[in-house]
Amino acid sequence: MSDHQPKELNSGILGWIERTGNRLPDPVFLFLWLILFLVIASVLLSSMGVSALHPTIKDSAGNATVIAVSSLLSAENIEKLFVDMPKTMTHFHPLGYVLIVMLGAGVAERTGLFSSAMRAGVASAPKMLLTPVVALVAMIANLAADAAYVVLIPLAGILFASAGRHPIAGIAAAFAGVSGGFSANLLPGQLDALLFGITESAVELLVPTWDANIAGNWYFIMAMTxxxxxIIWYVTDKIVEPRLGKFNAKESTIDISAEDQGRLSEQQRKGLKRAGLAVLAVIAFWVYITLGPGTPLIDESAVATAQLSPFYKSLVAGFFVMFLLAGWAYGSAVGTVKDHRDVVTMMADSMKDMAYYLVIVFTAAHFVVMFNWSNMGIILAINGAEFLGSTDLPMPVLIGLMILIAAMINIFVGSASAKWAILAPVMVPMFMLLGVSPEMATAAYRMGDGATNIITPLMFYFPLILAFCQRWKPEFGLGSLTAMMIPYSIWMLVLGLLMTMTWIGLDLPLGPGASASYVLPGK
Structure with missing residues (x-):
């Protein structure tokens, strides 16, 4: 670290963000404080008789049912808290989705498949197309989760340096793709499973029979890409790199000639070919069991709009099988998998990496379920929908406001799942009452969540990116990194807002079987 960095950390808006964010507790304890707040609020609002008319549940006379705030200190809720504690955690919707996908993705990561695929994607790029190739691979590399930060971002710096360009510009382009484009991708993945599990819990406040479709944002995230x-191409080449000036290799602590510049061995190339064949085999198998004899993944007895529901639900298993077999095929070629025991060990190790997530799940699951027990979430959603409806603001404007709220909160709370667990129980039902689908609400959140990832020092990987930059320029400080990433953040947020507002304005489909608009059952 350079000597002037403490001054940067403590001055101006960056210092205020740093100090304010550091006062926030760990997400685990953040949820515990929120639960305490819920309990106090539920007691007060229950004693005041706060209530609302449920829009979909009718009594025997056909009248709307009155729902009132329920005190979380009532005997019934205290009993549920302690008796249902194991069920509260295990029935948390994102948990099963994420663990299953991670069992396969963990194998793909530990065999080296993700790392080699990222290297292959950027190493052979022509110099004039180096920036867009790095940006595209960075966004796709979100499927590899942590590996994208640890492997691709420093590799991008080396590739830019070897091409005679400023290495920190390469780091910026990769960081903008991996983190700013956090939700952008060509395929659904772990993040889709995680967020839609939380969305499903929120939707069930109004429609208990709704099932999540992890492909529900597929078209949207492809468009984001x-x-x-x-944006990343223009900002890197026209704004960031000119400001960095000419790179002085003497300042660097890295000998470019001694670095692996992304070249793959013959074994790694062979492994990638095997992995590609495995992916094609899984896709062919899924097509067969969807359209083949008996159509196992098509419910022909359902109405037309629901016939593909089994297929959508099967995608979690599909991604698990695809990652598992592709990783196994790659590992058998390069020697990281010698027999089935290695695969089992890798799957077990991937679950070790989820230990912290499981601790967060325990508190997040209780926050969500207690919010539901109190009825505060649905009452806030109903009253909020009535208020927003009375403003006569166009729906694209309301969706735009949601994006800005998510972007602002993201500066202080880095975890995508933690923020969505807090926002979804109110935002999703509220927008459903206004005619916006759960998939559209999730997409809007994702757009806001990514844009400010790259400008907050509180993002988990921000110090790591700073360290990567300082390998090339030791005096590069936190303020320098934030200032460099601000143009990406602004352009992503502005064009992301326009894209999302246009999407809902035109009522475009967000994914297979997922529209932007929504009509509550019975309405």
């Missing part, structure tokens, strides 16, 4: 790609 191609909207963000030219």
């Amino acid at each position: 191609f909207v963000f790609l030219p």
Whole structure:
């Protein structure tokens, strides 16, 4: 670290963000404090008789049912808290989705498949297309989770340096793709499973029979990829790199000639070919069991709009099988998998990496379920929907406000799942009452969540990116990194807002079987 960095950390808006964010507790204890607040609020609002008319549940006379705030200190709720504690955690919707996908993704990561695939994606890029290739691979590399930060971002710096360009510009482009384009991708993945599990819990406040479709944002995240790609390309080449000036290799602690610049061994290339064949085999198998004899993944007895529901639900298993077999095929070629025991060990190790997530799940699950027990979430949603409806603001404007709220909160609370667990129980039902689908609400949240990732020092990997930059320029400080990433953040947020507002304005589908608009059952 340079000598002047403490001054940067403690001055101006960056210092205020740093100090304010550091006062926030760990997400685990954040949820515990929120639970305490819930308990106090539920007691007060229950004693005041706060209530609302449920829009979908009718009594025997056909009248709307009155729902009132329930005190979390009532005998019934205290009993549920302690008796249902194991069920509260294990029935938390994102948990099963994420653990299953991670069992397969953990194998793909530990065999080296993700690392080699990222290297292959950027190493052979022509110099004139180096920036867009790095940006595209960075956004796709979100499927690899942590590996994208640890492997691709420093590799991008080396590739830029070897091409005679400023290495920190390469780091910036990769960081913008991996973190700013956090939700952008060509395929659904772990994040989709995580967020839609939380969305499902929120939807069930109004529609208990609703099932999550992890492909519900597929078209939207693909569009994000191609909207963000030219932004990263332009900002890197026209704004960031000119400001960095000419790179002085003497300042660097890295000998470029001694670095692995992304070249793959013959075994790694063979492994990638095997992994590609495994992916094609899984896709062919899924097509067969969807369209083949008996159509196992099509419910032909359901109405037309629901016939593909089994297929959508099977995608979690599909991604698990695809990652598992592709990782196994790659590992058998490069020697990281010698027999089935290695695969089992890798799956077990991937679950070790989820230990912290499981601790967060325990508190997040209780926050969500207690919010539901209190009825405060649905009452806030109903009253909020009535208020927003009375403003006569166009729906694209309301969705835009939601994006800005998510972007602002993201500066102080880095975890995507933690923020969505807090916002979803109110935002999702509220927008459903206004005619916006759960998939559209989730998409809007994702757009706001990513744009400010790259400018907050509280993002988990921010210090790591700073360290990568300081390998090339030792005096590069936290303020320098934030200032460098601000243009990406602004352009992503502005064009992301326009994209999302246009999407809902035109009522475009967000994914297979997922529309932007929504009509409550019975209405």
